[in-house]
Amino acid sequence: MSPSTPQDPFQNWTVQARKGLLELWVLRALAASEWYGYDLVNSLISDGSLGITEGTLYPLLSRLRVQGLVSTRLVESSSGPARKYYHLTPAGKRQLSQMNQYWTQLNSMLETPHD
Amino acid sequence: MSPSTPQDPFQNWTVQARKGLLELWVLRALAASEWYGYDLVNSLISDGSLGITEGTLYPLLSRLRVQGLVSTRLVESSSGPARKYYHLTPAGKRQLSQMNQYWTQLNSMLETPHD
DNA sequence: TTCATTACCTTGTATAGCAAGGTACATGGT
């Protein structure tokens, strides 16, 4: 397969900046309600279009399931293949809480002038 | 050398969450004044201690120099080896401006309830 | 000499985002 086209330093940085952030975004979404993968993808694309695609989201969801942070159930659809709905487990809720805390710390570090 | 000890999912996530963020932090620091590497490290350690060490910072500074975002000058010190001071180039200032903008977008995505 | 402090750097590993593919079901058009 082709490489991921690193291109210019700024584009490259945005890729790195998304790391971790998407996982936080997904867990927050699942904390609010049930979602299936394709719906999350479309929400991401419409929500400002920050460059996140299926190739990023589906592996992420698999990872979360393996780690026991989310669980799934299949629901048949009349407009295509079955949808896989994701929801938070208790462990997922605990981790989301930790992540929210750490994220606040990171942001406060950025806001400090440290001059 | 030993592996990076992945440990639990949360610790792993914090590593990912730092990616990109440290670069933004460094460029912001250099936008305010001149710094040398060791001083930045100590500032990071004292500033909340988020797990960032020399092994992360020095390669980052090298990268920024290769990309032309910062330039350096050596200054002799009376308390040890010479210090390498970093400051922003015009290209660095332009990229920092883009990064600040993108970072705002990412944060607004997180704050949107998207429910 | 020996030690701590200051100050720089390198090597190898793990991980996440990504591009570019693929598979399969339902529907409507030809």
Next chain:
DNA sequence: ACCATGTACCTTGCTATACAAGGTAATGAA
């Protein structure tokens, strides 16, 4: 029957970053 479109899932291989764990060298004090 055939094909295109939309829906919905997944995998493979690449790249770049953070990190642990080392290393090197200069200064000054014991």
